[in-house]
Amino acid sequence: MPSPDSTPRLQLRQISKRYPGCLANDAIDLCIAPGEIHALLGENGAGKSTLMKIIYGVTQADTGEMLWQGQRVNIRNPAQARQLGIGMVFQHFSLFETLSVAQNIALAMGAEAGTPKQLEPKIREVSRRYGMALEPERLVHSLSIGERQRVEIIRCLMQDIRLLILDEPTSVLTPQEADELFITLRRLAAEGCSILFISHKLAEVRALCHSATVLRGGRVAGHCRPAECSDQQLAQMMVGEAAALIGEYPKVSGGADFLQVNGLSWHNPDPFGCSLSDINLQVRGGEIVGIAGVAGNGQDELLALLSGEQTLPRDGATTIRFAGQAVADLRPDARRQLGLAFVPAERLGHGAVPELSLADNALLTAFQQGLVSNGLIERSKVEALAQQIIQRFGVKTPGTHAAARSLSGGNLQKFILGREILQQPKLLIAAHPTWGVDVGAAATIHRALIALRDAGAAILVISEDLDELFQISDRLGALCAGRLSPLQNTTDTLLSDVGGWMAGHINPTHSSATA
Structure with missing residues (x-):
């Protein structure tokens, strides 16, 4: 100095x-x-x-x-x-x-x-x-x-x-x-x-x-x-008040499997991308599974295959199931009808359209929730949903008319996550849910995820924030070079274990569904 x-x-x-x-x-x-x-x-x-x-x-x-x-x-x-x-x-x-x-x-x-x-x-x-x-x-x-x-x-x-x-x-x-x-x-x-x-x-x-x-x-x-x-x-x-910002959440075992991924392998045609190799993953209703990993090790590819943005041929559809139903050949809207909600890694341009108002961004993924009748948009219901998201998740904005790009990163993230959670999904897949948000917003998001878990939803969180994963996940694993480590109970997992998995030290004798 x-x-x-x-x-x-x-x-x-x-x-x-x-x-x-x-x-x-x-x-x-x-x-x-x-x-x-x-x-x-x-x-x-x-x-x-x-x-x-x-x-x-x-x-x-x-x-x-x-x-x-x-x-x-x-x-x-x-x-x-x-x-x-x-x-x-x-x-x-x-x-x-x-x-x-x-x-x-x-x-x-x-x-x-x-x-x-x-x-x-x-x-x-x-x-x-x-x-x-x-x-x-x-x-x-x-x-x-x-x-x-x-x-x-x-x-x-x-x-x-x-x-x-x-x-x-x-x-x-x-x-x-x-x-x-x-x-x-x-x-x-x-x-x-x-x-x-x-x-x-x-x-x-x-x-x-x-x-x-x-x-x-x-x-x-x-x-x-x-x-x-x-x-x-x-x-x-x-x-101003920090008492509720750093929380410890009880770990649970969940119920029946909702998301089932069995032997998923996918060749990425992009020479600079990452291919997936023999992914086995189960997420139970009423639990949060966290997946760690260094960027570029297959997270984006796995998210695309789970969300439906990348589909598989019908003969490979059974590799991904929602509550036993094969979905790997279904597009995102069909998967949403089966209970999927999705929070992508990129807020602007993927999670929200920057130029559109918050009300219109609420409509983008929630249109199946009674917001459209006989081909016509029910504007009053759309406005009510957007206002509910703003109030429930503490989104700081002048109103539902504000463009998505006008919000700070954390407030936009709260809005996107709130939009998905209020659809009461059976399965929520969230990528980097608290990326770049402040401690108050992160606490709000974590409490919302825990509440959704406790309501019975299956939740998969992909994040590079290991502190976050240890805080909210019931089971943990990591991706490296397109391969998924075993999933272990968070209470039985050390930070050094996850670090080893992220570096590719994966024990092939264990199933990635280990409870």
Whole structure:
């Protein structure tokens, strides 16, 4: 850390930003020193993302001033921010899916950095150095969510930056990958680079960050040194009441099998994708089964086959059954009629249509719940459902007319999950249910999942957050290279066991349905 009298790298004074019906930032003061790792904390909707966009030039403040290395600046766009030495990794990715990794990075760095082909060796070197393996030639649409996050991080690390803004950078990283990233961030800080770190994982904030600014309701609620605070104290600064945020849930054994996957193998025609090999999986009514794994090890492929987005020929239909009925050749709507609800990994564009209102997004998957009569949409029922989701799950939004893209990540996640849960499914499949959400939203989501489990639903959660899986799962397993480990009772499973499964140390003598 630099001496206290050093000129701040970045200083914000009385920054305010108002949107229709919302004061996102209210007279924010923030100061970051050279070489400082500074956390920005707050629940979803507290104003963190808006403030980051102002610093990066994506949007402009209404009032206040910004000083960069002691000089007042008006950052009009991200290109100007990058020229100053500011890099940002957004929570929602800004990648062109039809282009390769190298082409995306070349676009961000400009023509003077070289052609995509010329950048490929450096991309490989940087990705290896930071422990985030990437192949520069791969097309982005073929990458998993975790791999796309790596592209965003490496794209910034390849630039000559003096301030690196990271918005939930570890949300889809394994603990080992996060540790590697922290080594890199500490090295960057030691070299004088300032880092503004947004995360809802309070343990990582306490381990990594020198100082923190906490936002609540768009205003600064306080400052602290995270290493000197407990998770409960940080959570209380963020949301005001932390007693119910970190819960322990009883483990149960469930009832009869609802989801049955027997000998599922699938060859992925994408040369960069992952094929599945002899997957055996049972999820009982009234239990939560959690599946861990490093991104790119078959999670996306398994989700597609279970949801119906990828079907199998009729002669392979018996490999996936709902309550004994073969479904592998059925499309998603037919599976939903049998009781399936699905929360995909990607919120915007997959879980919700960004431009549509919340009411219309509620209709997208719940139209079979009496919202359409004789081919006509029952608008009053659609509005009532959307309003019910907002109220039951504490979604912060101006109303059902708000576009999905206008919500913060955690609030959109609560809306999507609420939309699926209120359909009272017999089987809920959820990918990364609390990715990038704050401790309050995560607690809301976890309680909703436990309540649905206790009502008798079978729940399958695929996540890279091992703490979450151990907290809510009744049984646990892991995917590696398209193979599924045994499923074990969570109470009988060690973190080292799951880590071994994620690394491919799978005992073939056990069935993956082990109770």
